[in-house]
């Protein structure tokens with residue numbers, strides 16, 4: 638059985654920040670990720686970030702990832718385990734993981750879970766046809782592998798991700814035939830919506846996909862209007878041609894590993910689904926188990942990085958290490974997070990956290 642002071646599970650922006658924050662307090666950290674590279678969602682984000690300037694807004698996700706990777710590579714206290722899939726967490730904080738096709742175990746004084754989120758699916762007829770993608774998959778194809786997903790894309794969802802991926806599709810020379818949004822208003826920032834509208838992409842609100850058309854692959858879709866309860870209004874169906882349907886209908890926290898620890902979980906729609914109860918230091922109700930990033934609440938990379946730093950510092954302090962200036966540093970991060978969540982855009986998160 639191997640041992641590490643702190644194991645961080647998930648090497649996205651939250652996990653990388655948690656590992657760096659804990660190691661900067663002098664604690665040994667093992668950072669595990671199932672991918673062959675650290676970075677999580679950031680590796681495909683070619684657009685400039687919104688969010689807080691202090692947390693690198695204005696930089697592109699792919700630039701932020703390189704900065705964090707470099708800092709981690711230079712830190713001798715951080716051991717990185719790539720291609721390492723964490724399968725379970727047992728009592729006494731025993732972590733079971735698969736590495737090099739072998740099952741191994743490690744125990745840790747503290748665990749920080751930063752596994753991120755999975756894309757949500759949408760129910761409609763024929764939604765398993767080739768050509769129906771999640772927005773994250775479309776981004777991976779285009780921005781990581783340089784492959785266009787199709788020629789004519791129908792985007793479903795007008796939140797920030799749907800709008801950003803639409804813009805990236807347009808930049809790649811792919812036609813976006815329309816964006817449909819079931820809500821009565823566009824959920825994403827106005828600046829992104831205006832950008833895609835300037836390219837001539839119509840955004841239809843109170844509209845959904847009823848059916849994907851096609852036999853062996855997508856050739857179009859049947860759209861329909863929805864009422865205030867998101868029910869299809871009969872007689873409003875119309876067809877639209879497309880070879881790709883891209884779903885950007887939200888993310889759900891990957892909270893399974895948190896459930897293994899016995900930490901208390903609640904269903905909070907404003908935070909994206911099943912999320913753990915935790916205190917302001919990001920510690921769950923399972924002692925020594927911390928969370929950060931999308932797994933704790935679907936938000937954005939800036940918040941994920943700040944939460945990661947808070948969790949990393951808190952876990953380091955809890956190992957008993959002499960972290961003289963750590964408490965003040967953590968207070969600063971907690972203030973940053975409150976600032977980020979202030980105002981209209983943060984209201985949903987504030988409401989969700991209040992419920993939690």
Ligand SMILES: Cc1cc2nc3c(=O)[nH]c(=O)nc-3n(C[C@H](O)[C@H](O)[C@H](O)COP(=O)(O)OP(=O)(O)OC[C@H]3O[C@@H](n4cnc5c(N)ncnc54)[C@H](O)[C@@H]3O)c2cc1C
Nearest residue numbers: 647649650651670671677678723753930931937938939941
């Ligand atoms: C299209 C798009 C655009 C976005 N634009 C912005 C933006 O402009 N600004 C912004 O601030 N945010 C943006 N975001 C949101 C941001 O990317 C996420 O909030 C952020 O990546 C969350 O970070 P995370 O570390 O919690 O999770 P992730 O980045 O998802 O990382 C999770 C990591 O955990 C690993 N993992 C999961 N399960 C396991 C396991 N069992 N074992 C080992 N490893 C595991 C995964 O491989 C992954 O590397 C965008 C997101 C998308 C999809």
